[in-house]
Amino acid sequence: MGAGLLESFSAVVLAGGRAARLDGVDKASVELDGRTLLAHALDALVDAAEVVVVGDPVPTERPVTFTRESPRYGGPVAGLLTGRDALLHPTPRLAVLAVDMPRVTAATVRRLHEAAAGRDGAALVDPDGRRQLALVLDTARLDAVRPGHEEQHGAPLHRLLAPLDLVEVAPTGHEHRDLDTWADLRDL
Incomplete structure (x- = not known):
C-alpha cells in the first residue's frame, strides 16, 4: 500500500458508552x-493525520481532540457522526474504532484500508461474520447517507452502514475481540 493512502485518513475513537457491564467505569x-x-486504540491509529475521541477527556500521550455527542450516550451512530463533525481537517477516508478493541493494531487498520480500495469502506468481522466497530469508511459516502441530527440518537449502526458497499475483513488472532465485561478483560 502506498504511504499516500495512509496519510490521507483521519480517525474517530468511540469511547463514550455507558459500560454498564463494567459497572459504569x-x-x-x-x-x-x-x-x-x-x-x-491510539497505537492502532498511529498513521492517522487527526484523531477525535468521542468520550470524556482522559490523559493521553498523543494529541487528540475530545468531544461528546449531545445528548450523551447516543450510541455508535451519534458518536461516529459527532466525531466526524469534530474533525478540523476531514480526509477522504475515516477510520472508526471502538476504544474497547485493544487487539486491533496499526496493521489491522492498514489491512482495512487495503481492503477498502475501490469500495465505500471495510469492516472487521468476527469469526462468525458479525461486523465489529473497527471500520474504514469513505468520508463522502458516509456524509451522503447520514441521517438528520434528531435521527442519530440510539440509531443502529447497521442501518447507517446498510447503503454502503463495505468489504468484510476477517480477523487475525484476537483483533476482533472487544471488552464488555470484567471476564473479557481477564480473558484478553
Missing part, C-alpha cells in the same frame, strides 16, 4: 497489559 481508562484501552 470509563472504558478508555481501563488498563490492559499496563496501558489504557485508549492508549491501545
